[in-house]
Each structure stands twice: as C-alpha cells, then as structure tokens.
Amino acid sequence: xxxxxxxxxxxxxxxxxxxxxxxxxxxxxPDTIVFLNGDKLAGxxxxxxxxxxxxxxxxxxxxxIDWSKVKELETSAKVAVxxxxxxxxxxxxxxxxxxxxxxxxxQKLQVxxxxxxxxxxxxxxDSAVVLDQGEFQKALSGKPGFFSDWKGTITLGATVVQxxxxxxxxxxxxxxxxxxxxxxxxxxxxxxxxxxxxxxGELTQPATATIKTSIFHAAVEQDQYFSHDVFAFGQADFDxxxxxxxxxxxxxxxxxxxxxxxxxxxxxxxxxxxxxxxxEFVSVANExxxxxxxxxxxxxxxYNRKLPRGVVLDQxxxxxxxxxxxxxxxxxxxxxxxxxxYKHLSGSTGVIDTFLNNPTPGFKKNSFLFTxxxxxxxx
Numbered sequence: 280x281x282x283x284x285x286x287x288x289x290x291x292x293x294x295x296x297x298x299x300x301x302x303x304x305x306x307x308x309p310d311t312i313v314f315l316n317g318d319k320l321a322g323x324x325x326x327x328x329x330x331x332x333x334x335x336x337x338x339x340x341x342x343x344i345d346w347s348k349v350k351e352l353e354t355s356a357k358v359a360v361x362x363x364x365x366x367x368x369x370x371x372x373x374x375x376x377x378x379x380x381x382x383x384x385x386q387k388l389q390v391x392x393x394x395x396x397x398x399x400x401x402x403x404x405d406s407a408v409v410l411d412q413g414e415f416q417k418a419l420s421g422k423p424g425f426f427s428d429w430k431g432t433i434t435l436g437a438t439v440v441q442x443x444x445x446x447x448x449x450x451x452x453x454x455x456x457x458x459x460x461x462x463x464x465x466x467x468x469x470x471x472x473x474x475x476x477x478x479x480g481e482l483t484q485p486a487t488a489t490i491k492t493s494i495f496h497a498a499v500e501q502d503q504y505f506s507h508d509v510f511a512f513g514q515a516d517f518d519x520x521x522x523x524x525x526x527x528x529x530x531x532x533x534x535x536x537x538x539x540x541x542x543x544x545x546x547x548x549x550x551x552x553x554x555x556x557x558x559e560f561v562s563v564a565n566e567x568x569x570x571x572x573x574x575x576x577x578x579x580x581x582y583n584r585k586l587p588r589g590v591v592l593d594q595x596x597x598x599x600x601x602x603x604x605x606x607x608x609x610x611x612x613x614x615x616x617x618x619x620x621y622k623h624l625s626g627s628t629g630v631i632d633t634f635l636n637n638p639t640p641g642f643k644k645n646s647f648l649f650t651x652x653x654x655x656x657x658x
Contacts, residue, residue: 310334310354312344324354324381327409329363346403352383359415360390361464363407366507368466369419377401378412408464418462429657431455431473432617434627436652438480448480448492450650452615452629454593455657463543470502470510476631478648493521494631494648496611508538512550514577522646524561524639528609530599531555532577545584552577556601560639569639575601575608589619610634617654627654 309321312334322336331343332352358381359373367373377399379392388406389398431454440446458470480492500514516530534552541547556573579597586592594614601607615629631648638644 309337310352310356312349313351313353314348315350324352324356324358326411327406329404329406332409346386349383352381354381356381357412358390358409359412360388360401360406361408361410362401362405365407365464366466367419367464369460369468371419373419376415378415381409408462418460418465423459423461428459428461429455429457431657432625432654433657434615434629434650434652434654436627436650443484445483446480448478450476450478450648450652452476452652466507467504467510469504470500472498472500472502474498478631478650491521493519494633494646495519496631502536508541510536510538512536512552514552518633520633520635520646521561522642523633523635523644524563524642525635526559526561528559529557530577534577543585545582548581550577550579550581554599556599556607558607558637563639563641571604571607571637573601573607574603575599589625591617591625593617604637607637609636620653623656625654625656627652 310324312320312322312332314320320334320336320339320342322334322339325333325335325341327333327346329346331345332349334342334344336342357379360377361367362375365375367376377390377392379390379396379399382389382391382398383403386403388401388403388409390401391398432452434450434452434454436450438446438448453473453475455473456470457472459468475495475497477495478492479494482490496516496518498514498516500512502510502512504510512532512534514530514532516528516532518528518530519525532552532554534550536548536550539547539549554575554577556571556575558571558573560569577597577599579595581595582592583594584592592614593616596610596612598610599608611631611633613629613631615627617625617627619625627650629650629652631650633646635644635646
C-alpha cells in the first residue's frame with residue numbers, strides 16, 4: 280500500500296512538472312520595441328494613436344514614444360484598431376475594426392485575427408486608436424455606474440488683509456462633467472455638467488458699516504445627443520449677486536446645442552434655448568423686494584482649448600434677452616486659465632463679468648470679478 284501511494288505521488292509530481300514546463304514554453308515573452316538606431320526596449324504595449332505609442336517598461340515605467348522613432352514593434356498583445364473617421368455606437372458589432380495580435384514594421388500595423396490567417400496591414404497615420412481587445416469590447420458593451428467617468432476641477436483662493444481695515448475674501452469653484460461614453464471613438468450618447476462658483480468678502484473698519492460682497496453661480500445641465508455633434512439639453516441656473524442688488528435669479532431652460540468643433544485640443548459648443556426666468560431683488564429701505572417673472576432665451580457658447588505646456592483655457596459667454604420685458608436682459612462672460620504646477624495641481628487665474636440691465640436702484644449694472652487660486656484636477 281505504501282509503495283502504491285509513493286507511485287501515485289511520483290506520477291502527480293511528474294505531471295505537474297510537465298504542465299509547468301509547457302506553461303513556461305507557451306507563455307508569451309515581453310513585448311519589444313526596436314528603435315531606428317538599433318536600441319531595444321522590453322516591456323508591454325499599452326495603447327497608441329496615429330502619432331505615438333504608449334509602452335510600459337519594467338525599468339522606466341510608462342513611456343510615450345513617437346511612432347516616427349520606432350523601427351519595429353514585436354508583441355503578442357491582442358488589440359483592436361480604430362481607423363481615423365470611424366465612430367461606433369454602443370452595442371454595435373463592428374465589422375470594419377481589425378482585431379487580433381499586433382506587430383509593426385515599415386510604419387504599418389500588422390493585425391493577425393487568428394494563427395495562420397493573413398494579417399491586415401494598416402498605415403500608422405490611418406489609425407486613430409489602438410487599444411487592448413478586452414478594453415475595446417468592454418467599452419462597447421459595458422454600462423458605467425453613475426459615479427464613474429467624472430472629470431473636472433476644484434478651485435480655491437483667498438485674500439486676507441489685517442490692518443486698520445480688515446478684509447477677508449474667499450473664492451471657490453467646482454466644475455464637473457460626465458460624458459458617456461467616455462471613449463472619443465464612440466458616438467456620444469449623453470453628458471451631465473455641474474458648475475458652481477462663489478466669491479464672498481467682507482471689509483470691516485472701526486465705526487464703519489461692514490461692506491459685503493457675495494456672488495455665486497450654480498448650474499446643472501443634462502445633454503442628450505441626436506448625432507455626434509447635435510444635442511438637446513435641459514438646464515437650471517441659480518445666480519446671486521449682492522453687488523447688483525440681485526437676491527436670486529432662477530433660470531430654467533430647454534433647447535438645442537451644436538458641438539461646432541471637437542478635436543483632441545479644442546471643443547466649441549453653441550447653444551440656444553427658451554427659458555423661464557424669475558428675478559428676486561434685494562430689499563431697499565424696508566420696501567418689499569421686487570420680483571419679475573420673465574419668458575426669454577439663453578444664447579451661449581463654451582470654448583475649451585489645450586495650450587502648450589499643459590495650459591488650459593476655458594471660456595464661456597451667454598446673452599439672455601427677455602421677450603416679455605425688453606429692458607430685463609442680462610449677459611455673462613467668464614474665462615479661466617490654468618497652468619500646471621505639480622501633478623494634479625495647477626495655478627489658475629480667471630475673470631467673471633456679469634451685466635444686468637435692470638438692477639435695483641442704487642446698484643450698478645456691471646459686476647467684474649478677478650480671481651486667483653489653486654486648482655485640483657480630478658482626472
């Protein structure tokens with residue numbers, strides 16, 4: 280009996296050794312990039328576009344390399360290649376997206392769908408995105424949760440003066456956007472935006488009334504795309520500007536938008552809507568605060584551009600005429616420039632200019648705000 284158990288143990292150990300040897304023999308080795316000067320780099324292919332390839336080196340970490348500097352790429356990775364100009368839809372079964380193992384020679388991607396099958400050749404400049412096959416299929420069929428894919432910035436700034444006059448000014452902003460699907464090679468479906476900005480200050484001096492400044496803006500918007508550049512939207516805006524005697528302005532809008540420009544470096548949206556506007560003003564001399572109910576429109580544009588060295592420009596302009604009261608119109612302009620400091624942190628400088636044609640008597644029509652702050656990018 281003892282000899283039988285010993286024989287079984289030897290047989291099991293031998294089988295395990297054979298399986299491990301076969302696994303080591305069949306396991307793919309590291310991917311390799313061969314540069315034009317003959318240097319080689321071992322690691323793992325991650326993704327690429329028509330200009331660069333992202334490669335993870337065990338020694339150097341993630342690297343972004345110009346395709347023009349690469350002579351050959353040898354990899355066992357299975358990928359999907361999306362050509363330039365191709366826009367897919369969720370759940371769509373792609374027939375014109377090459378999938379399979381990847382190699383590169385002579386500035387051409389070679390995609391082999393199955394062992395022994397002929398490879399499909401695609402010039403690198405014709406490719407928009409090359410990504411892992413699993414990521415590609417997940418993007419087509421996956422359904423993200425509500426808390427996924429949010430992008431945006433959080434900005435904080437402050438000014439403190441301690442002297443005969445004490446001045447405290449605080450400003451902050453939160454700008455969030457969630458566009459689905461997040462991949463730019465898929466046709467957009469919907470987009471959610473949330474924006475909030477606040478500036479509050481107090482100037483105090485002995486035997487003098489305190490002077491307050493309070494300006495805030497909050498907005499939430501939901502977009503639903505009909506095509507890759509036309510969308511319907513619903514939006515709610517809330518504004519308070521003590522400097523103009525405006526206690527609260529509520530604006531509820533529905534309309535049509537057009538993404539006129541959408542590239543990797545810049546985006547321009549144009550929007551027009553019909554709106555219900557309710558204005559409530561600050562009480563003056565113990566009088567009942569006046570209110571106005573308006574039917575109007577909001578015409579706006581939003582422009583975002585990535586500048587050299589990581590600088591980002593974000594700018595918007597809106598004009599709001601009221602159709603039932605020609606004198607009750609308003610406009611707003613804002614721009615924010617962020618400059619990278621360290622990783623997700625950036626320095627920011629911005630301008631917010633608002634115009635209200637019908638302020639409470641004694642208040643100016645125009646309000647200008649200049650801000651400096653520190654911005655944290657969520658992604």
